[in-house]
Amino acid sequence: MYKNNGENLCRKCESEFFTPASFWRICFSGSQDASTDVNHLKETMAATKASKEQKYDRQLRLWGDHGQETLENAHVCLINATATGTEILKNLVLPGIGAFTIVDGHTVSGEDVGNNFFLSNNSIGKNRAQAATELLQELNSDVSGNFVEESPDKLLDNDPEFFHRFTIVIGVQLPESTCLRLGSVLWSASVPFLVCKTYGLIGYMRLAVQEHTVIESHPDNALEDLRLDQPFGEFKNHIQSYDLDSMDKKDHSHTPWIIIVAKYLEKWLSEHNGQPPKNYKDKEAFRQLIREGILKNENGVPEDEENFEEAIKNVNTALNPTKVPSAVEDLFNSEQCKNITSQTPDFWVMLRAVKEFVHNEGNGSLPVRGTIPDMIADSQKFINLQNVYREKAMQDAVAVLKHVECLLQSVGKPPESISEKDIKLFCKNASFLRVVRCRSLTEEYSVDSVNKDEITSCMDSPDSEMVFYLMLRAVDRFYQQHSRYPGVYNYQVEEDISKLKLCVNGLLQEYSLNVNIKDDYIHEFCRYGAAEPHTVAAFLGGSAAQEAIKIISHQFVPFSNTFIYNAMSQTSATLQL
Amino acid sequence: MADAEEPMAVDGGHRDSGCDWDGRWNHVRKFLERPGPFTHPDFEPSTEALSGFRLIHVVDMDTIDVSNLNRQFLFRPKDVGRPKAEVAADFINSRIPGCKVVPHFKKIQDFDESFYRQFHIIVCGLDSIIARRWMNGMLISLLSYEDGVLDPSSIIPLIDGGTEGFKGNARVILPGMTACIDCTLELYPPQINFPMCTIASMPRLPEHCIEYARILQWPKEKPFGGILDGDNPEHIQWVFDRAQERAAEFNITGVTYRLTQGVVKRIIPAVASTNAVIAAACATEVFKIATSAYIPLNNYLVFNDVDGLYTYTFEAERKENCSACSQVPQDLQFPPSAKLQEVLEYLTENASLQMKSPAITTTLEGKNKTLYLQSVKSIEERTRPNLCKTLKELGLSDGQELAVADVTTPQTVLFKLNFTA
Numbered sequence: 002m003y004k005n006n007g008e009n010l011c012r013k014c015e016s017e018f019f020t021p022a023s024f025w026r027i028c029f030s031g032s033q034d035a036s037t038d039v040n041h042l043k044e045t046m047a048a049t050k051a052s053k054e055q056k057y058d059r060q061l062r063l064w065g066d067h068g069q070e071t072l073e074n075a076h077v078c079l080i081n082a083t084a085t086g087t088e089i090l091k092n093l094v095l096p097g098i099g100a101f102t103i104v105d106g107h108t109v110s111g112e113d114v115g116n117n118f119f120l121s122n123n124s125i126g127k128n129r130a131q132a133a134t135e136l137l138q139e140l141n142s143d144v145s146g147n148f149v150e151e152s153p154d155k156l157l158d159n160d161p162e163f164f165h166r167f168t169i170v171i172g173v174q175l176p177e178s179t180c181l182r183l184g185s186v187l188w189s190a191s192v193p194f195l196v197c198k199t200y201g202l203i204g205y206m207r208l209a210v211q212e213h214t215v216i217e218s219h220p221d222n223a224l225e226d227l228r229l230d231q232p233f234g235e236f237k238n239h240i241q242s243y244d245l246d247s248m249d250k251k252d253h254s255h256t257p258w259i260i261i262v263a264k265y266l267e268k269w270l271s272e273h274n275g276q277p278p279k280n281y282k283d284k285e286a287f288r289q290l291i292r293e294g295i296l297k298n299e300n301g302v303p304e305d306e307e308n309f310e311e312a313i314k315n316v317n318t319a320l321n322p323t324k325v326p327s328a329v330e331d332l333f334n335s336e337q338c339k340n341i342t343s344q345t346p347d348f349w350v351m352l353r354a355v356k357e358f359v360h361n362e363g364n365g366s367l368p369v370r371g372t373i374p375d376m377i378a379d380s381q382k383f384i385n386l387q388n389v390y391r392e393k394a395m396q397d398a399v400a401v402l403k404h405v406e407c408l409l410q411s412v413g414k415p416p417e418s419i420s421e422k423d424i425k426l427f428c429k430n431a432s433f434l435r436v437v438r439c440r441s442l443t444e445e446y447s448v449d450s451v452n453k454d455e456i457t458s459c460m461d462s463p464d465s466e467m468v469f470y471l472m473l474r475a476v477d478r479f480y481q482q483h484s485r486y487p488g489v490y491n492y493q494v495e496e497d498i499s500k501l502k503l504c505v506n507g508l509l510q511e512y513s514l515n516v517n518i519k520d521d522y523i524h525e526f527c528r529y530g531a532a533e534p535h536t537v538a539a540f541l542g543g544s545a546a547q548e549a550i551k552i553i554s555h556q557f558v559p560f561s562n563t564f565i566y567n568a569m570s571q572t573s574a575t576l577q578l
Numbered sequence: 579m580a581d582a583e584e585p586m587a588v589d590g591g592h593r594d595s596g597c598d599w600d601g602r603w604n605h606v607r608k609f610l611e612r613p614g615p616f617t618h619p620d621f622e623p624s625t626e627a628l629s630g631f632r633l634i635h636v637v638d639m640d641t642i643d644v645s646n647l648n649r650q651f652l653f654r655p656k657d658v659g660r661p662k663a664e665v666a667a668d669f670i671n672s673r674i675p676g677c678k679v680v681p682h683f684k685k686i687q688d689f690d691e692s693f694y695r696q697f698h699i700i701v702c703g704l705d706s707i708i709a710r711r712w713m714n715g716m717l718i719s720l721l722s723y724e725d726g727v728l729d730p731s732s733i734i735p736l737i738d739g740g741t742e743g744f745k746g747n748a749r750v751i752l753p754g755m756t757a758c759i760d761c762t763l764e765l766y767p768p769q770i771n772f773p774m775c776t777i778a779s780m781p782r783l784p785e786h787c788i789e790y791a792r793i794l795q796w797p798k799e800k801p802f803g804g805i806l807d808g809d810n811p812e813h814i815q816w817v818f819d820r821a822q823e824r825a826a827e828f829n830i831t832g833v834t835y836r837l838t839q840g841v842v843k844r845i846i847p848a849v850a851s852t853n854a855v856i857a858a859a860c861a862t863e864v865f866k867i868a869t870s871a872y873i874p875l876n877n878y879l880v881f882n883d884v885d886g887l888y889t890y891t892f893e894a895e896r897k898e899n900c901s902a903c904s905q906v907p908q909d910l911q912f913p914p915s916a917k918l919q920e921v922l923e924y925l926t927e928n929a930s931l932q933m934k935s936p937a938i939t940t941t942l943e944g945k946n947k948t949l950y951l952q953s954v955k956s957i958e959e960r961t962r963p964n965l966c967k968t969l970k971e972l973g974l975s976d977g978q979e980l981a982v983a984d985v986t987t988p989q990t991v992l993f994k995l996n997f998t999a
Contacts, residue, residue, distance in 0.1 A: 059849070096849060118673065141647075219884060378780070543850070557885070559886070
């Protein structure tokens with residue numbers, strides 16, 4: 002039942018072998034010369050690595066070698082090789098996931114070929130999983146493509162644990178009943194589940210994952226961690242080493258703005274009872290104070306000192322008080338952080354260690370990040386200042402490491418089980434940690450726990466995409482009741498409008514939703530006739546694939562938990578349901 | 579977007595259904611045969627035989643590189659080195675029966691109005707703003723006005739998409755009617771290069787060390803004879819080695835081969851997913867425009883999936899005095915004592931103009947005179963002295979028309995000189 006696709010032949014001697022996600026595609030043949038075997042492997046490994054570096058260069062610059070490694074170790078399951086499904090998979094195969102398995106019991110129809118780039122008219126009548134696997138496999142020989150000619154319902158009946166092996170399961174164009182059954186199995190097994198649907202001009206995605214931690218969220222506009230409001234010892238000493246008043250012109254103009262702000266802040270504090278500039282008026286006066294420090298020539302005209310201009314420009318953000326972001330505070334207060342056991346994932350152990358640090362060595366602050374932005378300065382002054390921050394960051398990381406070791410020992414785990422490298426990365430990203438938790442599908446669909454507030458408050462806005470979510474739910478009901486989707490054939494459109502309206506009303510009633518859905522939407526959804534236009538499928542294909550990559554790599558932040566795309570208006574919304 | 583993948587043109591309506599099979603158009607026909615509450619006011623459902631997009635021209639000056647393969651799904655390792663337009667055409671023609679893609683292994687600038695005039699729609703996935711402005715200018719030049727009124731049949735819609743990492747945008751331009759590329763030039767701030775004094779004497783970042791090797795050491799030592807080729811690994815290795823030496827001198831860490839290559843080639847990270855999203859959004863607009871089934875995007879979509887998925891859709895406004903599409907003569911305000919050099923700087927530095935190397939000509943005593951032109955060495959040498967002359971010395975008068983040519987536009991831009999006190 003679990004077929005490989007005949008692609009698993011050793012690249013050197015072409016003998017067959019089988020492993021679900023064989024990385025190097027080389028056999029360990031029983032040849033006489035063991036050293037040939039090892040060299041055979043080594044040279045292929047080196048060549049493969051070099052060619053992959055080239056091929057994947059443009060994406061390695063986003064998620065790094067370590068991110069790529071997580072992709073290459075991943076095994077993705079796609080259910081239903083419709084246009085939406087194959088478009089999603091294309092965007093996972095190209096960047097080099099380790100393996101995929103398509104589960105699909107359907108045979109290819111003429112209609113399927115019409116909107117699916119990864120099916121051809123020769124495949125009509127063949128199993129859709131197999132046909133799509135062949136054309137998707139062509140995209141990247143590094144990826145191991147597999148297929149299962151079976152409906153997901155059958156697998157759930159006979160072998161639900163089949164799904165436990167996957168890094169993520171992506172279910173496409175699933176009827177509600179299958180979706181909920183599968184959702185429940187995956188939720189219990191802690192396998193992330195991404196549900197996708199293209200319905201007419203509407204795209205829909207739902208992520209169901211219990212807890213997804215992100216250390217490297219790569220925020221777009223992160224504030225710097227400069228500690229100007231509470232300079233640590235070595236930083237204070239470094240500031241002391243400068244005497245702006247006795248510097249020659251060259252040094253004065255090439256002093257980093259951080260030092261300038263620090264110096265003038267010291268002056269201000271001594272003149273204002275230790276109170277830093279707080280409001281706009283204070284900050285204006287502070288900027289003026291700095292401006293007056295600009296050297297003047299013999300005629301009293303201020304010189305061109307770009308570093309001072311930088312200092313003035315940065316006053317606003319530089320004076321931001323250093324504090325633990327509230328999102329991180331919330332994480333400190335969560336159950337997982339409070340109750341560390343031998344089962345606790347590394348993320349929470351490290352977080353707890355950081356929390357201990359904050360309450361001890363950190364004096365209420367997170368470990369120093371250790372990076373500073375570029376600024377006008379001569380090389381030496383800049384590098385020296387940068388090193389002050391770097392060394393403090395290293396010290397803080399060592400302190401955190403000690404807390405990690407204590408915690409691990411306290412639950413009977415070896416102190417080295419979390420590497421120094423991982424702890425350093427964690428400390429560097431301490432301000433940006435994120436945890437995404439989604440409600441289960443069961444919770445979303447249950448009358449007792451439906452998120453009424455989110456639905457009704459969105460529906461208060463006339464342009465909200467929420468109406469499309471409700472229509473998709475209504476269409477699912479229609480399918481349950483009539484075993485078909487509304488308006489598939491022209492003659493059905495008219496009569497199905499009233500039938501669909503009954504489903505809409507039934508839905509609203511069952512969940513006690515006091516909202517109004519205009520008839521226009523009901524008409525439009527009958528008009529769609531469950532069509533899956535390629536361009537809408539492709540938009541979802543890109544969106545869903547990247548969310549899957551986020552889940553696999555634990556880099557960047559996934560959406561939570563429902564995404565709706567409206568191709569008519571080219572708008573979208575993220576909802577929490 | 580595929581790097582330097584250039585415009586595609588679309589033509590629908592041919593009736594050869596010999597290559598169709600049952601159900602082929604099922605997913606599309608519902609949008610064309612059925613009336614609905616959200617369709618375009620001009621839409622008329624019809625059950626005419628469907629044909630998809632039958633004739634598409636692809637223009638692309640590039641060949642396939644191995645680094646394209648992580649996202650450009652029409653290309654395979656065996657295609658490396660071949661022209662992108664040709665491989666793309668071959669692939670689509672064999673995968674999609676009845677669709678004819680005609681490839682052109684050329685620059686967009688290699689074609690003139692007679693080529694572009696034949697298309698119903700132009701879609702761009704270009705890799706530079708200069709190229710976008712050129713295409714924008716070309717379609718504007720095709721517009722015809724009668725008694726100051728724009729003839730709608732001369733409008734060729736332009737759909738433009740672009741991406742960088744996890745960010746992208748898609749826009750619909752109806753030349754002469756909606757905001758054009760130049761109307762929103764300020765949305766694209768000019769590329770920032772490191773100051774020379776930093777590179778030459780005050781490096782702080784590994785990038786500064788790399789630029790030192792690239793800009794100062796390479797031209798001086800000419801290690802492999804000619805110009806630095808970013809695609810030549812030996813060249814990059816040389817720059818990398820020199821950059822490491824410089825970094826060691828200043829105790830700068832972080833110079834890597836990958837960073838070196840990125841700086842030298844000005845590499846922008848790229849993945850399959852963002853390009854798929856933007857391409858899909860553009861294709862949806864092509865569909866809407868070609869079928870009149872829905873009101874097209876009006877007119878700019880921004881996408882970002884770094885944190886969740888974010889889209890923002892807005893109407894970019896036309897600029898009243900846009901140098902490309904407003905037909906309003908552009909104003910140049912200078913005192914007669916200003917030097918030509920100042921005019922040149924204005925043309926390149928002004929945020930709304932951002933010209934690259936403008937060539938300025940005018941008519942003096944009934945004859946065409948080139949005031950300054952950079953792109954031809956002999957003319958540059960001959961006209962260079964003009965840069966230090968004042969406008970008065972050059973014989974220019976108040977109200978004088980100057981014609982300016984530049985890579986950013988296929989047509990010359992007319993400026994009117996207004997003397998200030």
